[in-house]
Amino acid sequence: MHTEVFDVIIIGGGPAGLSIASELSSGCRVLVLEKGIAGTTDRFWFVPPEVLDETTRKFSYGGVTRFLTRTYSMNGDDLAWRAKLYDSYPYIKDRELLTHWVGVIRANGSQVRDNCTYLDHETDDSGVTVTSSLGTFRGRLLIDASGHSSTIIKKYAVDQSDFYWWSVYGAVGEHPNGIGDMQVGDYMMWQTFKDADPGSLADGKPVFEYEILDEKSSYSLILYLTREKIDQETMKAEYERIITSQDSTKEFHNLKVSSIRYGWYPSGALSQQIAEDRVAFAGDSGCWTTPCGWGMTFILNNYRHFSARILHCLAENTLDREGLLSASLYRTHDKYEIMMNVIATHFLANATTEELDRFIKLFRIIDPILCEKVFTLKLSQSELAEMLPVVLEEFTLTELCRIVPAVGFKNLLLEAGYCLEDLLFDSIRDLFGFGPAQETDDGFDFDAVADCPNG
Numbered sequence: 001m002h003t004e005v006f007d008v009i010i011i012g013g014g015p016a017g018l019s020i021a022s023e024l025s026s027g028c029r030v031l032v033l034e035k036g037i038a039g040t041t042d043r044f045w046f047v048p049p050e051v052l053d054e055t056t057r058k059f060s061y062g063g064v065t066r067f068l069t070r071t072y073s074m075n076g077d078d079l080a081w082r083a084k085l086y087d088s089y090p091y092i093k094d095r096e097l098l099t100h101w102v103g104v105i106r107a108n109g110s111q112v113r114d115n116c117t118y119l120d121h122e123t124d125d126s127g128v129t130v131t132s133s134l135g136t137f138r139g140r141l142l143i144d145a146s147g148h149s150s151t152i153i154k155k156y157a158v159d160q161s162d163f164y165w166w167s168v169y170g171a172v173g174e175h176p177n178g179i180g181d182m183q184v185g186d187y188m189m190w191q192t193f194k195d196a197d198p199g200s201l202a203d204g205k206p207v208f209e210y211e212i213l214d215e216k217s218s219y220s221l222i223l224y225l226t227r228e229k230i231d232q233e234t235m236k237a238e239y240e241r242i243i244t245s246q247d248s249t250k251e252f253h254n255l256k257v258s259s260i261r262y263g264w265y266p267s268g269a270l271s272q273q274i275a276e277d278r279v280a281f282a283g284d285s286g287c288w289t290t291p292c293g294w295g296m297t298f299i300l301n302n303y304r305h306f307s308a309r310i311l312h313c314l315a316e317n318t319l320d321r322e323g324l325l326s327a328s329l330y331r332t333h334d335k336y337e338i339m340m341n342v343i344a345t346h347f348l349a350n351a352t353t354e355e356l357d358r359f360i361k362l363f364r365i366i367d368p369i370l371c372e373k374v375f376t377l378k379l380s381q382s383e384l385a386e387m388l389p390v391v392l393e394e395f396t397l398t399e400l401c402r403i404v405p406a407v408g409f410k411n412l413l414l415e416a417g418y419c420l421e422d423l424l425f426d427s428i429r430d431l432f433g434f435g436p437a438q439e440t441d442d443g444f445d446f447d448a449v450a451d452c453p454n455g
């Protein structure tokens with residue numbers, strides 16, 4: 001039987017697979033295998049405006065303003081603040097953006113195969129052979145972009161012991177009685193139910209979020225951050241209970257659901273760079289997310305950078321694990337983002353609702369925008385230094401050690417050491433009037449730090 005040959009075979013026609021394929025297809029021959037129909041889902045994502053480029057900007061609509069309100073311990077004393085980080089977060093409709101990428105891939109002479117399920121693959125010295133429901137394909141490189149339940153991750157038994165999972169269930173719907181005091185464009189960041197028993201995300205108590213889309217409709221959802229994914233049926237029952245029976249969700253009691261949105265995505269293992277000989281990982285399968293689960297945001301932030309590095313590996317024929325690991329560096333705002341990602345995920349998952357609310361109350365002392373920055377990974381080193389004394393005054397070390405356990409500790413320590421070193425260098429630069437050090441956006445290479453003699 002004839003086996004078709006490509007440079008790169010990508011598994012998954014979601015945001016990661018299609019964005020990367022559209023970039024790679026300008027320099028090599030790509031095949032995307034999608035088990036459903038690539039680019040036809042009906043979802044939208046909220047993203048920070050800074051990740052939009054000349055392509056994606058065309059597919060962004062409206063916007064929401066994030067704010068925080070109604071937390072468990074406020075007892076009628078609601079802490080409501082509006083995030084000033086951005087005027088609004090635009091949302092992009094994937095049906096249009098993903099379809100655009102499919103068009104680019106095909107126009108460049110590459111292929112997207114729908115209804116084609118990846119089954120297995122074997123690598124050898126010169127390439128990789130992929131078996132699918134539509135036959136066998138041969139490529140020089142395989143990119144796994146098959147999402148949160150990747151079978152390729154399972155095939156390689158990639159260690160996911162550091163992982164936490166966001167499980168999400170919600171609905172877009174209409175409010176026959178209007179939206180009450182809420183305003184169009186509101187995005188309520190999370191509500192930990194002052195009229196519910198205290199608990200924690202880890203105890204299986206979800207947080208509630210909503211976005212007001214127009215005078216009549218909203219997108220409301222519950223989110224769990226736990227070690228194991230929560231199944232759809234459990235989430236559905238809890239979502240229905242919360243939006244019909246809680247005082248704090250009274251505007252949603254008569255919601256007329258028009259479409260259900262649910263899914264799962266990983267959080268808190270950004271420091272885990274994964275690659276195998278002739279196999280790279282991208283998107284949810286590579287855990288490209290922030291603690292808030294902004295997987296689409298990370299994809300938009302990284303797909304061009306990642307694709308350029310992959311093209312380089314193809315040109316140099318450095319397609320072994322080592323070569324591909326260097327292509328898998330994340331572009332981060334600041335290298336401390338990785339440490340913040342791990343800490344923030346542990347905090348969100350392991351703190352009790354009361355502890356979470358004690359943390360939120362600190363933002364009466366500290367500028368509330370820093371709360372937004374913690375969870376979207378925008379906190380700078382000096383802001384971190386501003387927050388630390390206030391946090392250490394509120395929480396005992398015993399509490400902090402319980403909330404942020406010793407999982408992933410090696411990377412945390414490496415980065416903490418790196419952070420202290422930078423602080424020391426900054427003080428010396430200040431002392432001698434050298435001015436600030438040059439910022440880079442090249443991502444952060446843990447292996448390079450680990451291998452360095454002083455690491």
Ligand SMILES: Cc1cc2nc3c(=O)[nH]c(=O)nc-3n(C[C@H](O)[C@H](O)[C@H](O)COP(=O)(O)OP(=O)(O)OC[C@H]3O[C@@H](n4cnc5c(N)ncnc54)[C@H](O)[C@@H]3O)c2cc1C
Pocket residue numbers: 011012013014015016017033034035036044045046047116117118119145146147148151168261262263264265282283284285289293294295296297298299
């Ligand atoms: C309800 C919800 C709301 C979200 N909101 C936001 C948001 O507002 N902002 C944000 O930044 N992020 C958001 N995210 C996260 C974001 O959607 C994900 O991180 C992103 O979709 C990951 O893209 P991906 O391409 O890696 O994986 P996926 O989107 O999961 O795509 C994987 C693709 O691979 C295909 N596939 C799987 N297995 C196979 C196989 N064996 N063979 C062939 N094809 C296969 C699947 O059909 C799918 O098309 C949200 C997620 C959910 C669930």
